[in-house]
Amino acid sequence: MAHHQVIIVGGGTAGLAVASLLRNQENPPEVAIIEPSDKHYYQPIWTLVGGGVFDRSISERDEADYIPDGAVWIKDYVETFDPDNNSLTTRDGTTYSYDYLVVAAGIQINWDAIPGLKESVMKPGTGVCSNYSYDTVPYTWENIQKLKAGSKAIFTQPNTPIKCGGAPQKIMHITCDYLRKHGLLNSVHVTFATAGGAMFAVTKYRVALEKIVKRNGVDTKFGHNLIALDPDKKIATFEVLATGDKVDMEYDMIHVTPPMGPPDFIKNSPLAADTGWVSVDKYTTQHTKYPNVFALGDCSNLPTSKTGAAIRKQAPTLVANLTALMQGKPMTAAYNGYTSCPLVTGYGKLILAEFDYDKQPMESFPFDQAQERYSMYALKAYALPELYWNGMLRGRKF
Numbered sequence: 001m002a003h004h005q006v007i008i009v010g011g012g013t014a015g016l017a018v019a020s021l022l023r024n025q026e027n028p029p030e031v032a033i034i035e036p037s038d039k040h041y042y043q044p045i046w047t048l049v050g051g052g053v054f055d056r057s058i059s060e061r062d063e064a065d066y067i068p069d070g071a072v073w074i075k076d077y078v079e080t081f082d083p084d085n086n087s088l089t090t091r092d093g094t095t096y097s098y099d100y101l102v103v104a105a106g107i108q109i110n111w112d113a114i115p116g117l118k119e120s121v122m123k124p125g126t127g128v129c130s131n132y133s134y135d136t137v138p139y140t141w142e143n144i145q146k147l148k149a150g151s152k153a154i155f156t157q158p159n160t161p162i163k164c165g166g167a168p169q170k171i172m173h174i175t176c177d178y179l180r181k182h183g184l185l186n187s188v189h190v191t192f193a194t195a196g197g198a199m200f201a202v203t204k205y206r207v208a209l210e211k212i213v214k215r216n217g218v219d220t221k222f223g224h225n226l227i228a229l230d231p232d233k234k235i236a237t238f239e240v241l242a243t244g245d246k247v248d249m250e251y252d253m254i255h256v257t258p259p260m261g262p263p264d265f266i267k268n269s270p271l272a273a274d275t276g277w278v279s280v281d282k283y284t285t286q287h288t289k290y291p292n293v294f295a296l297g298d299c300s301n302l303p304t305s306k307t308g309a310a311i312r313k314q315a316p317t318l319v320a321n322l323t324a325l326m327q328g329k330p331m332t333a334a335y336n337g338y339t340s341c342p343l344v345t346g347y348g349k350l351i352l353a354e355f356d357y358d359k360q361p362m363e364s365f366p367f368d369q370a371q372e373r374y375s376m377y378a379l380k381a382y383a384l385p386e387l388y389w390n391g392m393l394r395g396r397k398f
Contacts, residue, residue, distance in 0.1 A: 004032040006322075007088070007098040009078050011035025013308050013392070014104035014297030016066050017315040020395025022322075023068040029100075029326065032072040034090065038063055041134055042388055044308060047167060047344055048381060050131040050140030050255075051174035058385075060134065066393045078105070081269040083290045100292045100322060103271060103278050105263050107163055107298035107306060109133070113259040116229030126231040127253045131171055132163070143253040144175050149187035151252040154236060158259040159195035159225045163298060164307045166200065166341040166353065168192075168257040169209070175255075176216040177346030190218045191249065193238055195225035204361055205343065205353040208370040212345050226256065266299055277301035282357070283334040285318040291325070294318050302335070304357060308388070309340030316397055338362055342380040350377035 006022060008015045011033045019031050040063045049056045067073045076090040087097040109132055111118040120126040121136050129140040147153060153175060157168035172192055179185040192213065199209040199220070213220055221238070224247065228237040236254055238247045261267070262276035271293065273279035278295035279288045282302055287293035296314040298306040313335060320333035337357025344350050349372040354362045363369045369376070391398050 001087070001095050001097050003097045004072065005030040005098070006032070006100045006102065007096060008033045008102045008104060009088070010104035010106055010297075010299070011037065011040070011063055011067070011073070012104065012106050012297070013388075014106070014311045014315060015102070016040070016068070016393045017311060017395065018102055018104060018296070018319055019071050020068045020393060021315060021319040021397075022395075023070050024395040025323070028070065030072075031068075031070070032074055032096070033067060034074045034076060034078055034088075034096075035063065036075055036077050039134075040066055040393075042385055043163065044342070044380070044388075045385060046131045046134075046137045047170045047174070049137045050129075050144075050171050051178070051344075051347070052141040052144065053347070053381065056134055056137050061389065068395065078265055080265065081271055083270055083287075083293055086292065098292075100326065101290075101294070102318065102322070103266065103293065103295040103299055104297050105266060105299045107161070107260045108263045110160075110259045110261060114226055114229060114256070116231055117256055117258060120229060120231035121256065123231065127234055127251060128229060128231055128256060129253065130256045130258060131167065132258055140171060140255060143255075144178055147175075147179065147184065147188050147253060149184060152189045152191070152250055154191045154193055154249060154251045154254040155257075156226045156236075156254065157192075157194035157196060157257050159241065160259045160261055161306060162257055162260045164341060165305050166343045168194065168255075169199065170344040171255055172218065173212060173216070173343075173345045174347065176218065177349075180216075181347075185216065190216065191221060192218050193221040193224040193226065193236075193249070195223065195241060197222050200343075200353070202353060202355045202359045202361065204370050205351060208351055208372075209343065209345075212372075229254070229256075262299060271295070273301050275301055282337070284321050284331050285314060285335060286321060286325075286331065294322055302337075304337045305339040305341060307339050307341060308392075309354075310338065312392055312398075313338045315392075336362075342376065342384070344377065344380065345372050348374045348377050350374075350380055352376045352379070
């Protein structure tokens with residue numbers, strides 16, 4: 001049985017950030033990262049790829065270039081966890097034991113959960129698109145450009161946790177701006193059909209976003225959850241959550257945010273809470289049952305938005321507490337639920353939402369971030385990718 005001092009499951013944003021922070025220490029622990037993928041993606045930029053601003057290629061890098069020096073890369077999938085025996089087993093049948101485990105396996109996109117979605121999302125002529133994968137994101141821009149007077153465009157948001165809760169509406173705002181620039185905004189019917197009950201969970205930003213959808217003439221359908229697509233007839237079926245009624249909507253273009261959930265190998269493991277996510281203390285990120293196990297990011301049950309910005313604050317907290325535990329010291333670092341959602345509201349316009357567990361704004365700049373600004377758009381489009389690749393993934397705090 002192979003053994004490692006610290007095993008990190010997942011080589012995405014959270015896993016690489018934690019691995020780099022650990023390996024950058026003066027006396028770094030021995031670290032192994034289990035990650036099957038050759039490529040690493042900066043997914044927040046896909047909103048702008050879908051809106052025609054960038055080519056998707058700028059989001060892709062080689063995973064190997066971001067494995068920190070001295071870390072072991074195990075290129076495989078985890079199949080099962082056995083935390084009572086401090087071990088796990090990978091798809092190839094190898095069992096690895098550990099002193100400490102960090103679970104950073106991300107979120108699972110359930111393309112199959114909506115009948116008609118998987119087979120139509122990249123099929124020409126269906127009008128079905130989604131920004132939620134490297135393969136599908138170019139089709140969003142293709143579909144936006146095909147909109148014409150009389151077209152119907154729908155943007156959906158499911159009734160599950162998702163990567164970045166604001167992302168489903170960002171591409172809608174960009175589309176509206178595209179339509180405005182081409183004199184089509186008043187002649188294309190745009191619908192935002194969301195299972196949620198409001199535009200945003202934080203009041204300050206919700207009020208600002210309500211003004212924007214009103215300005216754009218968007219037809220908002222709250223409490224509407226997409227349950228099926230008929231790509232041949234171009235009909236989307238929604239369930240009205242309050243009543244259980246089924247509603248059909250016609251479309252020429254539909255941008256679908258697919259349902260998401262915890263990865264199956266976590267959901268079916270001893271590490272999972274009743275919800276299927278890894279069960280951790282919301283402040284320390286330590287597992288609620290197994291003290292030598294930690295988790296962060298999308299796969300955890302931390303009650304905050306599942307964003308890279310949240311991981312930026314979670315990772316140093318986890319590493320500080322894990323290091324203290326390894327040294328026999330008390331864990332004093334606490335994560336306050338900070339997360340951020342850069343809400344693109346058009347080309348060159350952005351509202352920077354930042355808030356904590358209590359849904360209270362935690363803004364970084366000395367101005368009202370609920371106002372649309374080009375400076376914040378530039379931050380998202382140009383500065384944050386550089387900070388991600390050259391800072392966060394390298395274990396630099398900012």
